[in-house]
Amino acid sequence: MKILFLVPLLISFLNAEWLIVNNDGTLSSYNNTPYENNYAIPKEDINDEAELSTTIIVKKHKRTNKRKKRKIIITDSKVRDKTVYLTFDDGPLNGTQNVISILEESGIDATMFMIGKHVEQNSYRKRLFKRAINDDNILVANHTYSHASGHYRRFYSDDSRVVSDLRKMDRKLSYYDPLHTQKICRLAGRNVFRLPHIYKNDPAVKRAVEYRCYNALKNNGFKIFGWDYQWDYSPKNAKLKKTPRQIVNIMERLIKRGRTKKPNKLILLTHDFTFKKRFRGDQKLRELISLLKERGWGFETLENY
Numbered sequence: 001m002k003i004l005f006l007v008p009l010l011i012s013f014l015n016a017e018w019l020i021v022n023n024d025g026t027l028s029s030y031n032n033t034p035y036e037n038n039y040a041i042p043k044e045d046i047n048d049e050a051e052l053s054t055t056i057i058v059k060k061h062k063r064t065n066k067r068k069k070r071k072i073i074i075t076d077s078k079v080r081d082k083t084v085y086l087t088f089d090d091g092p093l094n095g096t097q098n099v100i101s102i103l104e105e106s107g108i109d110a111t112m113f114m115i116g117k118h119v120e121q122n123s124y125r126k127r128l129f130k131r132a133i134n135d136d137n138i139l140v141a142n143h144t145y146s147h148a149s150g151h152y153r154r155f156y157s158d159d160s161r162v163v164s165d166l167r168k169m170d171r172k173l174s175y176y177d178p179l180h181t182q183k184i185c186r187l188a189g190r191n192v193f194r195l196p197h198i199y200k201n202d203p204a205v206k207r208a209v210e211y212r213c214y215n216a217l218k219n220n221g222f223k224i225f226g227w228d229y230q231w232d233y234s235p236k237n238a239k240l241k242k243t244p245r246q247i248v249n250i251m252e253r254l255i256k257r258g259r260t261k262k263p264n265k266l267i268l269l270t271h272d273f274t275f276k277k278r279f280r281g282d283q284k285l286r287e288l289i290s291l292l293k294e295r296g297w298g299f300e301t302l303e304n305y
């Protein structure tokens, strides 16, 4: 989502809400974006253990260098005209199990940005974390240890705190994933890029103190990935706002108009908790993937961006 402009004059008429012009030309309220200081994962997803009783079949994989080898052999993205980097944030949570199962079913590559404190919440979530790591098509990447505990301004006021938070999650990934070498991460609540050839701050944040945090991470070897477009959801109930077809149409327009960070490549941000069975979230993810396949998109993890 790109902020083209904020409309201060409208604020007083619209209940003090800021407006954001989305990439597809629609308007959404500032409070509905993850930039809001107290944005948090829906509470029911933190505490609701309703899905705990579900049996998890943990696939037993032989840990090999399959991922690395396969990436060298397959250079699909070079021949395809468009590649999607599906990213799933904030797991392990309710919804994560559906995401992993659907990714396994469809055999596509994708990246899951997970949160350290969610992994530690209970043994069910730890098993989901390990299951994703053991899947050769899934790259599990760093989405901070604490997710800033929902207080972004405070979190991003201290670069050493930010670096140690991400290092803590990095150690967890190294412990469980012998193939974990690239320090790929996404910041909590911030659409920031710090890559060798892409340097981009979050358009909603104008604070030099935050830029210091991002740069400190980069200096510590982290590769920070934001996103080109977000599959937005209602903050009240995590219901997805657009249909899979609308999302694919928007993605294709963005590619056509050259409005992604890299030509013919699109990073899509989604959240695990939107893919629960409630509101047919799991079905919508299946539909999105099959539409993308139908229309000739290639799928890659962010290791190959």
Ligand SMILES: [Zn+2]
Binding pocket: 089, 090, 143, 147, 187, 188, 189
């Ligand atoms: Zn997040």
